[in-house]
Amino acid sequence: MTVPQISLNDGRTIPQLGFGVYQIDPGETAAAVTTALEAGYRHIDTAQMYGNERGVGEAVRASGLGRDEVFITSKLNNGFHEPDEARRAFDRTLTALALEHVDLFLIHWPLPTLYDGDFVSTWKTLEEFRADGRARSIGVSNFQIEHLQRLEAEADVQPAVNQIELHPYFQNADVRAYGAEQGIATEAWSPIAQGAVLDDPAVTEIAGRLGRSPAQVVLRWHIQRGTIVFPKSVTPERIRENLALFDFELEPADVAAITALDRGERGRTGPNPDRFAYVPS
Numbered sequence: 001m002t003v004p005q006i007s008l009n010d011g012r013t014i015p016q017l018g019f020g021v022y023q024i025d026p027g028e029t030a031a032a033v034t035t036a037l038e039a040g041y042r043h044i045d046t047a048q049m050y051g052n053e054r055g056v057g058e059a060v061r062a063s064g065l066g067r068d069e070v071f072i073t074s075k076l077n078n079g080f081h082e083p084d085e086a087r088r089a090f091d092r093t094l095t096a097l098a099l100e101h102v103d104l105f106l107i108h109w110p111l112p113t114l115y116d117g118d119f120v121s122t123w124k125t126l127e128e129f130r131a132d133g134r135a136r137s138i139g140v141s142n143f144q145i146e147h148l149q150r151l152e153a154e155a156d157v158q159p160a161v162n163q164i165e166l167h168p169y170f171q172n173a174d175v176r177a178y179g180a181e182q183g184i185a186t187e188a189w190s191p192i193a194q195g196a197v198l199d200d201p202a203v204t205e206i207a208g209r210l211g212r213s214p215a216q217v218v219l220r221w222h223i224q225r226g227t228i229v230f231p232k233s234v235t236p237e238r239i240r241e242n243l244a245l246f247d248f249e250l251e252p253a254d255v256a257a258i259t260a261l262d263r264g265e266r267g268r269t270g271p272n273p274d275r276f277a278y279v280p281s
């Protein structure tokens with residue numbers, strides 16, 4: 001079971017498949033991450049907003065794996081975009097994880113209607129974390145093309161990744177294409193649309209024919225398109241199933257059949273980043 005590595009624009013690499021922990025209860029996170037690490041996952045995606053960084057750190061330490069064997073991502077919460085707040089929040093992330101560094105740290109949302117529309121000074125603060133080695137790579141999440149263009153014009157370092165909503169019903173094609181053009185790796189959040197795409201007849205037909213699960217077919221579609229994914233599950237069989245993607249391949253016609261499911265903006269399940277302005281209390 002070899003998970004491919006994707007090269008990032010800063011010379012580092014990231015395992016193409018990881019384990020997402022959004023909506024995993026803090027008290028259950030260490031157990032879920034332990035199951036994932038035992039299954040063979042070596043990339044965990046968490047965030048300050050998820051409230052479960054501590055459980056991720058616990059499981060990684062308890063695994064006996066070397067620090068360099070597990071790729072760990074976290075994200076800056078929406079209330080901490082002001083540079084001093086971002087510095088303090090990043091310190092708290094490392095404390096909660098009980099680690100000296102994260103492999104990747106992201107601005108979770110651009111929040112263009114808050115902070116006077118200034119996510120550039122937030123980004124420059126992440127550049128500090130990269131310079132001092134406490135974030136090996138830095139990137140963004142939910143950035144639209146115009147947000148990426150602003151960083152390109154005003155920042156020294158370009159994001160290594162942009163983590164965006166992307167699944168068969170909402171393929172976010174323009175943002176993904178822009179990232180590919182600019183050397184920014186695309187990470188797909190909600191890669192199986194939290195289960196909503198798994199009953200689609202196009203998906204179940206392919207799954208039945210190949211003797212694979214619908215989730216495996218959709219995740220394999222992402223993998224063959226070069227996208228980074230980290231499906232979430234608290235169910236041990238599903239955790240293992242979602243990793244078993246590297247002993248089969250989709251024919252081009254099957255890839256095309258899934259790509260044809262795109263509903264454009266109608267398929268979006270999460271908030272629109274242009275308007276999203278949620279700050280957790």
Ligand SMILES: NC(=O)c1ccc[n+]([C@@H]2O[C@H](COP(=O)([O-])OP(=O)(O)OC[C@H]3O[C@@H](n4cnc5c(N)ncnc54)[C@H](OP(=O)(O)O)[C@@H]3O)[C@@H](O)[C@H]2O)c1
Pocket residue numbers: 019020021022023045046108141142163164188189190191192193194195198213215216230231232233234235238239241242
């Ligand atoms: N940057 C952002 O703004 C953002 C937003 C959302 C998510 N994310 C990241 O992306 C990760 C994945 O997205 P997500 O958690 O929203 O959704 P997802 O991975 O698309 O779907 C998770 C849901 O699908 C179910 N599931 C998982 N594997 C399955 C399988 N093999 N068969 C059937 N059902 C299955 C899970 O159920 P059980 O757990 O009950 O098994 C869970 O309800 C998150 O955990 C997080 O790391 C980032």
